[in-house]
Amino acid sequence: MEFILVTEQYAPAVALIQLNRPKELNALNRQLMEEVRDALKQLDGNAAVRVIIITGNDQAFAAGADIKQMADMSAIDMLLIDQFSTWDQIRKTKKPVIAAVSGFALGGGCEFAMTCDMIIASETATFGQPEIKIGTLPGAGGTQRLTKALGKAKAMELILTGRFMPATEALAHGLITKIVPIEMYLQEAVALATEIARMSPIAVQLAKEAVNRSFETLLDEGLAFERKNFYLTFASADQKEGMKAFVEKRKPLYTGK
Numbered sequence: 001m002e003f004i005l006v007t008e009q010y011a012p013a014v015a016l017i018q019l020n021r022p023k024e025l026n027a028l029n030r031q032l033m034e035e036v037r038d039a040l041k042q043l044d045g046n047a048a049v050r051v052i053i054i055t056g057n058d059q060a061f062a063a064g065a066d067i068k069q070m071a072d073m074s075a076i077d078m079l080l081i082d083q084f085s086t087w088d089q090i091r092k093t094k095k096p097v098i099a100a101v102s103g104f105a106l107g108g109g110c111e112f113a114m115t116c117d118m119i120i121a122s123e124t125a126t127f128g129q130p131e132i133k134i135g136t137l138p139g140a141g142g143t144q145r146l147t148k149a150l151g152k153a154k155a156m157e158l159i160l161t162g163r164f165m166p167a168t169e170a171l172a173h174g175l176i177t178k179i180v181p182i183e184m185y186l187q188e189a190v191a192l193a194t195e196i197a198r199m200s201p202i203a204v205q206l207a208k209e210a211v212n213r214s215f216e217t218l219l220d221e222g223l224a225f226e227r228k229n230f231y232l233t234f235a236s237a238d239q240k241e242g243m244k245a246f247v248e249k250r251k252p253l254y255t256g257k
């Protein structure tokens with residue numbers, strides 16, 4: 001891996017992917033995204049990992065897709081290379097993915113963070129979709145995810161002006177989970193990941209799927225999907241253990257079965 005660093009056990013059962021193109025503010029070139037795709041696939045299939053954190057550095061989560069790499073491409077080049085397809089793996093990952101964001105999360109960087117399941121931000125984190133300023137528009141889900149999180153009026157303003165949004169504003173509108181001091185954002189993400197990693201991985205996977213379904217379907221279908229996944233947890237030993245432990249007033253011991 002040239003542009004990312006992967007630590008399989010950054011904390012017990014918690015893996016870390018760090019975007020590592022600091023001089024370019026972690027601009028997301030094709031190779032970097034292919035490395036992210038491969039790492040996510042590998043970690044998702046690794047039973048020793050239960051939660052995955054993706055981070056950048058203090059200055060930038062990612063300042064967008066690599067403009068230098070895209071600048072001269074034609075529409076047909078873009079279509080044939082179809083670099084968006086590598087991004088699909090973020091969404092397909094079954095385990096929870098937490099973005100630990102500090103500094104710039106712009107354009108594709110903001111879309112990348114929003115595709116993760118939760119965002120823990122440092123107080124310096126800045127979100128935005130500035131593509132309009134370079135003659136294009138968000139292409140990796142920004143118009144959809146920002147609008148779902150912030151509502152039409154706010155998303156329209158941000159996308160049509162390219163204005164950067166501070167973490168406080170992102171929190172107020174529900175885009176992110178939490179803001180912490182800059183020296184703590186990764187630590188906070190690890191604490192959240194560790195808490196989730198203690199739960200039944202089966203229930204976590206099914207709950208994640210069901211929450212995501214609420215964004216992808218009408219309420220009726222989402223509710224039916226959620227209910228089906230809820231019932232399905234009753235086929236697991238972990239559900240039996242979890243409920244039994246509650247009744248017996250002790251801590252559950254989950255096996256992933």
Ligand code: CO8
Nearest residue numbers: 023024025027063064065066067068083107108130139140
């Ligand atoms: N692409 C390529 N290089 C970048 C990018 C980028 N997105 N952002 C920063 N860099 C590079 C700069 O060119 C510079 O390199 P060099 O020193 O070689 O010139 C280095 O990083 C440092 O950047 P700055 O000197 O500009 O740093 P500043 O602190 O002055 O400014 C900013 C920081 C405000 C973040 C500024 O760099 C900036 O505006 N960057 C571009 C932000 C942007 O427009 N992002 C959207 C890109 S388009 C996009 O993401 C489309 C997504 C569609 C989905 C993608 C599917 C593939």
